[in-house]
């Protein structure tokens with residue numbers, strides 16, 4: 001989305017010479033030549049870098065870096081701006097995972113800002129008369145709304161590593177919400193796909209269907225309610241969302257969804273309480289660490305399954321020299337490693353407060369070796385593959401009962417930031433589905449999440465323990481995989497992440513191997529056509545792979561495929577010598593992303 005009015009945000013042109021894949025064309029009908037930042041997928045330079053899906057959001061981060069803020073400050077400003085311009089993917093009604101590299105100590109730490117189930121929830125949260133309710137009914141309901149974690153994440157990150165006050169960092173986003181941004185094709189089409197359910201909630205319709213109609217591409221979209229909410233958080237701190245009037249409004253909205261009685265829609269109430277909100281804590285925790293070809297790959301530990309699943313798959317792939325493999329062999333190994341890692345994810349990963357998650361064992365090389373043994377060069381494993389037992393690795397063993405990967409929503413957002421001191425942030429945040437629960441807190445300008453639909457509604461396999469059933473105060477298992485890779489000296493090499501529900505894991509894995517093993521420039525590794533296998537019978541392929549000879553080559557081994565028009569929307573930063581950074585984003589997906597640096601290199 002582009003902002004139509006003159007503004008003080010840093011505007012960065014990127015020399016065409018560094019655009020190795022070509023800048024995405026502006027969405028058709030988007031604002032004509034305006035002073036808003038150009039949306040380019042790659043930028044190289046000094047003083048720090050920001051990559052996100054949106055030019056206004058990247059510019060908000062750059063503005064903060066330019067004013068002397070560090071990567072954490074800029075990440076918060078970028079995220080807050082994304083809450084304005086990408087309100088269907090993230091916002092203060094949602095949650096996420098924040099991964100931070102501190103250049104001084106050369107260490108990585110993380111914050112788990114996942115939404116939590118109400119303290120009254122139990123494993124029957126989504127059951128009626130003993131049967132799971134329809135997924136879509138759960139999505140658009142109060143039942144699926146978890147206590148938001150994003151505001152607490154921002155404050156926890158600032159308390160730990162930031163240098164500026166939240167109020168300062170919310171300013172660019174507040175301005176964006178008040179003055180507006182220009183509607184693009186993505187925003188309009190995301191609104192259109194939500195139109196029917198948004199109409200069931202008058203407050204949501206009033207906000208996102210101004211004048212009763214879809215926002216017109218090229219028009220200015222303003223959200224003064226959100227501007228006021230940000231201003232209130234700036235004044236009072238994020239505690240205002242967890243205690244007091246706003247907290248009460250959130251609780252009331254969840255427990256009595258403000259549905260249009262004439263719509264006939266049964267918006268099931270949730271059971272969030274003031275106690276839930278007051279008890280919420282974003283958690284500082286150690287990252288997962290995987291050694292891969294002499295590098296350290298750091299990501300999110302449970303409650304996300306991102307770090308353990310990407311890490312296990314990398315360990316499985318480590319035994320193959322992917323740099324020399326043919327494209328078919330590379331993709332075959334990548335698909336099979338993903339399949340196996342997903343089998344283990346389904347069996348072992350859930351909220352560690354409630355489940356005994358063998359995260360360390362899942363990430364051991366000996367366990368990966370015992371699973372790699374299952375992969376054949378001339379045949380394909382049959383999904384669902386059964387999980388192994390990481391506590392007792394045994395060569396080629398699969399134990400337990402296979403369970404397929406269940407559906408997860410596919411929309412969220414990832415931002416990646418580096419500063420001039422060498423600190424890095426890799427941050428993925430979401431409200432789960434595109435448009436979350438569809439329920440807006442009246443007069444507050446933001447949507448509530450439907451994150452609790454990431455729980456299993458019923459055990460994935462009735463005969464085996466499912467670590468992802470709902471529980472009181474429990475965090476649903478995520479796939480978010482914000483990742484930072486360090487070299488042997490503990491210096492950053494690359495940081496990246498993506499949206500895409502469970503396909504986040506495969507997108508991060510494929511992009512990492514594309515960059516680290518296949519020698520692709522970061523922007524090309526991000527742009528490369530994607531495949532996603534999640535322990536299912538068929539593997540999803542984007543059109544460019546679907547229509548290629550590679551598909552035939554893989555089918556000859558026994559692979560089956562289904563088409564997915566678009567998987568993920570990644571962003572990343574890469575450290576170059578002498579304080580230089582490269583920021584990279586999508587060239588085409590979701591209308592192209594936005595890479596910026598503070599001082600472009602000549």
Ligand code: GLU
Pocket residue numbers: 408409410411412413430432433451454477478479480498499500501502504
């Ligand atoms: N709810 C998903 C997760 O936590 C993210 C949704 C998405 O990426 O679209 O893994």
